[in-house]
Each structure stands twice: as C-alpha cells, then as structure tokens.
Amino acid sequence: MTKAVMHGLCLWSLLGMTWAAQAAADAETLVNQVTQATKNLNYEGTFVYTHETNIDAMLIVHKVENSTEYERLISLSGPTREVTRDGDRVTCVFGEDRYLMVEKRRPEDFIGLALSEPVKKISEYYSFKLLPDDRVAERPTKVIRITPVTADRYSYQLWIDSITNLLLKSTVLSNTGAVLEQVMFTAVEIGKPIDATKLRASLGGDFKSVTNTSSRAETDHKSIENLKVGWIPHGFALKNSYVQRMADSHIPVQHLVYSDGLAMVSVFVEALTSGSPPLKGYSSMGAINAFSRINARHQITVVGEIPQTTVRKIAASVVVQ
C-alpha cells in the first residue's frame, strides 16, 4: 500500500471520527436545549399518547409567568382526567372516580435535581445520534436517537422543534426496539400569550378530595433506619432522599430518588400498619414500571422509567435490616 493511500485512509478515518464526535456533540447540545425550552416556553396543543394497545388524545397548556410554571393537562378520550399545576401545587382530578388529589411540593424536596446532569456525563451511559430531519404538527424537527450502553435501561427518540427546541414527539423503546410509549403533538402553538382562563381546571362537581399541602415541620420525620438499597444500575446515583407524606396517607414515606441524568427511579419505603393493606406485584404504564414487595413489615415500591426486570431487581435488593 502506498504512502499516499495510507495518508488518505488516515485522513478519512480522522474526518469520520471528527464528524461522529461533532454529531454527538450537536445531539447533546440539542437535548440540553430541550430541557430549557420545555420549562421556559408558553405552548398550547393537542397530542396523542400511545402505550401498549391504547391511544389517548390529550390537551396541554403550559405558561411561564414571573419564573413560575402553570400547566393544564386534560384527557380528551377515555376516562375524564385532568392535572393542573400552579407553581409547586399539583392538582389531579380523576373524573371517573370523583376523586381529587392535591400535592404541594416544597422547593427543598428538589435539592440536587434543580438542574439536569450535563449531557456530557450522560454520554457515558448513552450514545447520541442525529437522524435526518422530519416534520411533526406541520413544524420542522431535528431527530435524535438516544441508545443506552447497557440493556438495563430504555432507548429514546426525540423530535425537537427546529425553531424553538420544544419537544414535539418522543418515543421510548425497549432494548429490543419495541416502542413502549409515544407522545406526538398533532397541533401546537408556541410562544404566544396564554389567557389564564385556559389554565383553570374544567372538571367540576362534587369530588372526594385528598390534599397534601403539609409543611416541612409536619412531615419532617426521621428517615427509616437501616434501609439499604443493595443494587442500582451502573451510572445511577442517589440524587435526593427525604421523608414525605402521601396525599391520602399519614404514614411517613421514605423517598429515594436515583438518576443517571436521563432516566429516573424512585424507591418508596414505608412501614406497614394494620390499616394499610400491602401492595404487591408490578404495574406498567407505558414506559413507567413499578414493582412492590414487602420486607420486614415495610412496603417497598420502586417506580422508574426503566425495564420491568431492572425495577424488580432494584426492589428485590431493598432491605430494612
């Protein structure tokens, strides 16, 4: 092989590596911009949510005013449900059960989570790839595929508005490539003023209401002693740990939050009482999996945007000694 050919091959290889690195960097930058756009933009639109064999249509209104987020999400098909958010107060209305749940969070509950991990760090556990541009809701989009390095978490594909960086479509895929859930706007307006009336809950009437607006003093219970999470996927780190009360329960719950910067897992542990029948087994909601078990008279529930086997493995490793 001549020297010229060797040089050519080296140059080609170098260019290829540079292009790949640049593509990954572009993808990473876009993901970071999405997180900002989702929080900081006004938007209003309808989207379809597909999971398992279901397709649901929903309406979302999101407004930011004086750095406070307001949001309303309402189902347009299936059971009538509505979630409204007013700063740190979240109200969930379940029309079919005439049931209403209010959760008020304290800013200190999110210490450690206020900013997402820099994507640079996430790239240790996921690869980022830019795909050909596409179109969603009549808007041009950039497309990114995020694939995990290991099989204990999911892949993502994101369609990002080319103009505003708002996420217009997303899919979560299993490690075999199966689509677990998909969210796609069919119509959206971005960056326009939003009237406050559009953020008011529309489901009215007589509801059974449970409210959790407790202060820090009311819920500042001691952590559960000798609680140990024996296994967590590589790359996940403990981001938050606090004791809280659930909206419909007075029993303090230890909530541990783990994240790899993209996926998140919550581990809930609470003491069982005679009045609280145990929750056992698993649930699946699109890409969210939950698994509950009992250990040493404690209810352990793990919820995460990770595969069922991973959720179960984490739950199995949690012990109260």
Add this chain to the structure above:
Amino acid sequence: MQNFERISALVDSAGSDADRAALPAICDDPAARQTWARYQLIGDLIRDNVPSSAGVEFAARVAAAITEQKPLLASIVTLAPQPRTRRWSTPATTGFAVAASAAMLGLFVWFSAYMTEPKALATADPSNTEMGAEDRVSSLSEADYKRRINGYLVNFNEQRRASSAPGAPPYVRLVGFDPAGSR
C-alpha cells in the same frame, strides 16, 4: 358486506362498483354518515391534512373518533406485523382492514417509520413477560390500588419534572393510566 366495510373501502378510494352503488343508501343513513365522517377525520389526521390551528374542537373530534374506534384498535395491534405497504396498495378484499381500520393501522405504521422493528409497535416491554402470575396479585380493591399507585406516580413525576429530563410530559402517564390494564 356491511356498511362500515363499504365506507372503509370508499374513504380509502378502494371501493368496488358494488360499494359505489351503495352510496345513496349510505348517504340516507345518519349512522353511516357519522361513520364516514369519523373515518375521514382519522384519515386526515394520518395524512397530515390537519390545520395547524385546529384547536380544542378538532381535538375533541379526534378524541371522539379515537374512543369510538378503540375496539378496532385492539384488533389492529394484532395486524401490525403485516407488511406496512398493505395499507396503501391492497384493494378492498380484506373487509374492514382496508380503509378505516387500515387508516388506524396506518397510524401505527406511520408512527413506526423510524423504528427498527415495526411489528413490535404497541407491544409491552418483552421483559415484562418474565413476570409470574403471582407477581400481579394485590389484595387491594381497584380503587385503593389506583389511589396508592397514583400517589407514587405523582411523586415520581414531580421529581422527574424537577430533573428536566427530556421525554413525555410528566403527568401524561397519570392521565393515561389504565389500572385495569396494568395489573
């Protein structure tokens, strides 16, 4: 052939002479006209013939159409492994699968344009099948179960929201959660 099959074929421009001959009868039947409108709406949605400012009224119509077609969707999921070209090229020989249902199949196929395994669309996580039947047992009533799981979900989603991780809006799973299907 039933009316909805004829409408399905006609909306998809794949109707036979017999289907076209049945048009006057279809036009005279209010229920058939509604079915036609529903199939047309779904077809428009799939073909991107939706105005950018369609708004809530349109969304409500989509919602109604989707709700009414839910039994159909369940059937379609089983059809998903079929070749994706079928939706556009097959003449009206497969009953309802040709147009309206094919339109919804098209919805799935369309959604899966970037997927490596289109046949796997809308299936559950394969790893979930490793769970034994005993794992699904809970002594709670449906209402209590839902309440407990919702409590965890709300708190999980709050944390996820605070993390700013990209993906589905945090409360979508809560609003779309079907406890009967998840147990």
